[in-house]
Amino acid sequence: MRREILIDAADGVAKAMLVRPDNAAVPDGQLRGVILYMDAMGPRESLYGMAQRLADAGHVVLVPDLFYRFGAYGPFTGTSFGDDTARAQIMKMLQGTSQEMTKRDTAAFLAVFDKEKVAGPIGTVGYCMGGARALTAAAAYPDRIAAAASFHGGNLASEAEDSPHRLADRIKARIYVGVAGVDNSFPPEQSARLAEALRTGGVDHIIENYVGMAHGWAVPDHSVYNETGAERHWTRLLTLFDEALA
Template sequence: MKRDIEITTADGIARASIFRPKGSEGKVLPGVLYYMDALGPREATDIMGERLAAAGYIVLLPDLFYRFGSYGPFDGSSFGNETARAEIMKMIRETTQEMTKKDSEAFLNALEAEGVSGPVGAVGYCMGGGRALTAAATYADRIAAAASFHGGNLASEAPDSPHRLAGDIRARVYVGVAGVDGSFPPEQSARLAEALRSGGVDHIIENYIGMSHGWTVPDRGETYSEKGSERHWKRLLEFFSETLG
């Protein structure tokens, strides 16, 4: 069951969607903060939000690009369009990790307003993967589990690279890596693993051999893998069940 809401942040009003299991109004359920991929909220993310909610969670999917007002709409074919790709890349560059870090306090408060109590889970895809890890480090007392799937630049040379915050993470971490992914090459995977080990983080980094960046999302055309996506769902739901109950 989806309901659209607006969230007041320090920089404006963020559009967002809440997903709940049917018949769950008034029930106390664990919460999950869902960080979108680079194509923004759309039918495909709604499908994923609904499925996660059906497993027993209150899910919040915020629009990380809210500062740009109206944009798109985009779908899995948009990267093949030069104009759309340029718009997407501009929004990615100009929506910094620091912005999402700051926004995430309002996002977590929005989950609380829905009746979520106790630590929550975070999951991110593509650009959202790094946001989930950054949020887990920034709000260590509020996020108990953080997952990234085909997350890009999780351990880059950038000053705001999520791996630099590993020492602040108290959540369990799961990272699902595409077999071939230019945004997260093997050297970054090794760097992330070392940072998480050194930081004492309970973590798993799993390589999905044969999968491409974006394999989990159903509107990504030939990149999408039904088999690989179902494997991701199994891992994610087990991870949250073990950690959040």
């Protein structure tokens, strides 16, 4: 069950989709909140379908538009990056939406669950650009976020000052990172750096390499979507939330 809402975010009004279970298997009082941070192609039917599957497993899922500062754009799909014009617009918005911006927006995202009477710890999950934001949120709001997952997330342990690995000592959540087998946005040296930071920071974490998967494998409308890899991702994600958000 989907409902489009408007959120008074840090720098304006952000559109978002709020997704609840289509079934009645889990009573409202037992539902847990999850923020799904989009990939660079923005909110769209593919992500809403993923949110619905997550919701039907016992969650209330928020899919916010992180590019709201740019007004209307797109619409894009998982293959839009292959179009020169679309890619230029996507890169402009991606480069103009910092980690700090999304971190500040997340305070308003979390407030949605309070309004919806969704109690208990919150989970985050992000894909592509959203992966780093899911981890950064866990560091910024450690008393609210109990689980955070990144799938084919880029630049999780880069040289940038806002790289998520620098925040590891602030994270209380359980962390899962699913890595594409070959991904220039998250090369092996970054994976090693992230693992060291999380271990040194005392974070309960798993970093798992999905051999043979390409960047974007878990999102259905990507050209590199892989059903086997996607189902493995669902198993890991639902297990993480079942255990950490109970």
